[in-house]
Each structure stands twice: as C-alpha cells, then as structure tokens.
C-alpha cells in the first residue's frame with residue numbers, strides 16, 4: 001500500500017510583530033525545494049518526531065511512504081499570504097502528479113493563520129480532500145496546541161492529536177496515525193469522530209501534562225481509550241486570535257457515532273469543571289535570583305515563556321539578562337538570545353577577545369531594550385547539534401552561527417536563529433553543563449521540562465513581558481468568539 005505524506009507546519013502568534021515568510025519555511029525544510037521523497041525519509045528516520053513515527057509505522061505494516069513536501073517554519077507572526085498560497089499550490093501540484101495512492105497522512109500543527117485564512121489547516125485539508133475525493137482516507141496528526149475547527153474535523157477521516165505537553169509523544173502519535181490508516185485500509189476500522197469545542201482559553205504553563213489539571217485529565221482520556229479508538233485533548237493556542245481559538249475534544253470510535261459524541265461530551269465536561277485551575281503563577285526575576293542565592297547547591301531554572309520562540313516570541317528579549325547582570329548573578333546562564341548582528345561582532349572579535357555590543361531587544365519594544373555589554377567571547381560554533389531528549393531526539397537542530405559571551409558571572413548564548421532551548425543538548429553543544437550552573441534562564445514555556453525537569457532543583461515561571469506572556473490581561477482579543485472563559489467568567493456548563 002502506498003501512502004502519501006506532507007507537512008506544512010506553523011504555529012502562528014497573531015500578536016507577534018514579525019510576519020512569517022516563505023524564507024522562514026525554506027529554512028524549516030530539510031531541502032531547498034521544501035522536501036519530498038528520500039531527503040525527508042533520510043532526515044526523519046530514527047528520530048522522535050511525527051514523521052519518524054510515520055516511517056517506523058510504515059516499516060512495521062509494510063506501507064510504502066511517499067513524502068510530497070515537508071516544511072515547518074519556526075513559530076512567529078501571521079503567515080504571509082503569498083507564502084501560504086505558494087506552499088499550498090506546490091502541495092496540490094505534487095499530489096496531482098503523485099500517481100496511485102491508498103491514503104494520505106498529513107503532519108500539521110493546527111494553529112496556522114495567514115493574512116487571509118484564519119483556519120489554514122482546515123483550508124489545506126479541504127483542498128487535499130477536493131483533489132483526492134471522499135473515498136480516500138486522510139489521517140491527520142495535530143499538535144496539542146491546535147485550535148481545532150469544524151472544517152478540520154469534517155475534512156479528515158481521523159485526527160490524532162499529541163497527548164503530551166512537553167510534546168514527548170510525537171513519535172508515538174506518528175506510529176498511531178499509521179496504525180489507524182492501516183486499520184481503515186484493511187476494513188477493520190470505520191471511523192466515527194466527534195468534535196466538541198469548549199468556550200475556554202488556557203495558557204501554556206498550565207497546559208503542561210506533567211502537572212494538574214492536565215495530568216488527571218490526560219489519565220481520564222487514556223482510560224477512555226480502552227473503549228474508543230482515540231481521545232484527543234487539544235488545549236489550543238491562545239496567542240492566535242482567531243474565531244475558533246481554544247480548547248476542544250475529539251473522540252474517534254469504530255463505527256459508533258453516538259458513543260463518540262457521548263465520550264467527547266464527557267471529556268469536555270471534565271475539562272470545563274477544572275477551568276479555574278488553569279491560571280499560571282508567575283515569579284518576579286528578582287525573587288528567583290534571591291532564591292538561587294539562598295540555596296547551597298542545585299540548579300534553578302527560570303522559564304522565560306513570554307519570549308518563547310516556540311510560540312512566536314522574538315527570542316531576543318533582554319529583561320532577564322539585564323537583571324542577571326545588574327544582580328551580578330554568579331553561575332547564571334541566559335539561553336538563548338537570537339541576535340545575528342551581535343554574533344557577527346563576536347565572530348569579528350574572535351575567541352578570547354573582549355567585545356562591546358548592544359545585545360538583543362531589537363525586534364520590537366515589548367521584550368526589553370538592547371543591553372550594552374562588554375563581554376569576553378568564550379566560544380564560537382556553527383550552532384549545529386543533535387537533539388538528545390524525548391522531544392525530537394535524534395533530529396539535527398540548527399542555531400546558525402553561535403557565540404557564548406561572558407560578562408561578570410553571567411554567560412549568554414547568542415545565536416543567529418531563533419530557537420527554543422528545550423533540550424539540554426543545546427547548552428552542552430556549546431560547552432555548558434547545566435548541572436554545573438546555578439541559575440539558567442530558558443526561552444521556553446514548558447518544553448524545557450522534557451529534559452530539565454530532572455536536572456533542576458527548582459523551576460520558576462518568570463514574570464516577564466512579551467508576546468507569549470501567559471497572562472490574558474496582556475492582550476486585546478478582537479476575533480475570538482465571545483463569550484469565552486476566562487475573558488468572560490462563564491458560569492454555565494458547556
């Protein structure tokens with residue numbers, strides 16, 4: 001059996017200043033022509049990614065996989081319409097030219113917004129459906145941060161969402177998607193999928209499935225999967241201000257629409273009852289510094305979720321760096337600040353030399369001003385390393401040219417590209433052993449817990465400004481449907 005696959009991926013932060021362009025998608029693809037074929041298979045084989053899971057599942061079940069296109073741009077501002085139209089056109093052209101196939105696996109995020117299309121994944125699935133017809137199975141994998149819409153649910157035969165946040169189960173969900181596909185093709189599964197949206201927005205720190213309420217809700221969903229084919233809890237991406245932003249539940253059964261609907265309602269009710277438990281607690285940076293000083297040993301991690309490039313943050317915010325320097329925080333690390341200009345200055349100075357520069361704070365005025373720094377260049381690298389953790393482990397990551405600058409007792413990792421430092425392998429790749437440091441600021445909301453949860457003695461969610469700040473008071477919503485909790489305090493049950 002021949003299965004076509006594709007990925008056009010983006011998580012769009014409509015509050016972010018910088019638009020996402022075709023160049024961003026080109027950088028996010030294993031090949032300059034946006035991938036397809038062998039380069040995609042070679043890139044993802046033996047990696048803990050969705051396509052890594054597709055490949056392993058295909059081997060196990062004797063499927064021939066034919067990737068048509070693969071690109072995932074780093075999360076950022078609204079997608080340029082021409083870029084989206086081009087990529088969608090390319091996918092449909094390759095689909096029409098692909099010849100005979102038995103099914104389609106789409107590796108999508110679920111929160112992509114373009115200048116003209118709020119629900120880009122719904123639009124993509126519908127376009128693919130139009131080319132291949134009603135009878136062709138389309139199985140879609142989506143991120144836990146998907147803002148799932150009725151259009152997505154109607155276009156796909158089955159949607160399988162990530163269970164975990166940090167997304168440590170991408171590989172498993174990829175394998176699951178191939179198993180669902182095989183079951184459909186063998187006639188063993190006639191999917192009935194129920195979609196149940198909730199009038200509920202939640203913020204990343206509390207969407208984490210390592211802690212309650214999500215830990216309990218996920219356990220309930222997993223118990224339910226003893227009876228049904230799949231339960232997906234999509235918590236939504238609150239930084240995409242679109243009509244359908246927010247949490248939703250999908251339940252897929254084998255041929256029983258009523259059961260799917262009842263279980264989806266049950267799960268939605270359980271989430272709704274916990275709606276008051278999703279409010280994050282933020283800690284002032286000064287308090288975290290003071291806490292680290294009182295501890296004789298152990299690593300303190302300060303999550304700068306407000307400038308998380310994994311959710312569209314510019315990754316050049318300076319608020320924590322400035323406070324580390326002012327407090328002369330010894331053994332402190334900032335990972336990372338994306339600033340190509342500063343990297344160029346460090347490269348020009350060379351390893352061991354001192355450089356004076358204005359670091360970070362250059363994208364907009366919401367993440368702190370540039371910090372004037374006189375620092376020693378400790379290390380320069382090409383910024384390529386291999387992820388080692390459960391999220392994407394085995395895959396190559398690229399920071400662009402990278403410099404480690406040292407000012408007083410503070411080390412700063414400065415990169416050319418925006419990158420979320422969730423895997424401790426990033427710091428190790430530039431000679432910094434996290435367990436030998438006292439205080440590390442990471443531009444990550446939750447994913448860092450995939451490797452740092454076990455390394456850190458204490459973790460704080462930092463109270464910093466930014467376009468990914470987990471605080472509803474920081475945003476003016478214009479497009480999301482109203483009323484919605486917690487923008488309005490809804491008393492009724494959904």
Ligand SMILES: [Zn+2]
Pocket residue numbers: 143144145167
């Ligand atoms: Zn996500």
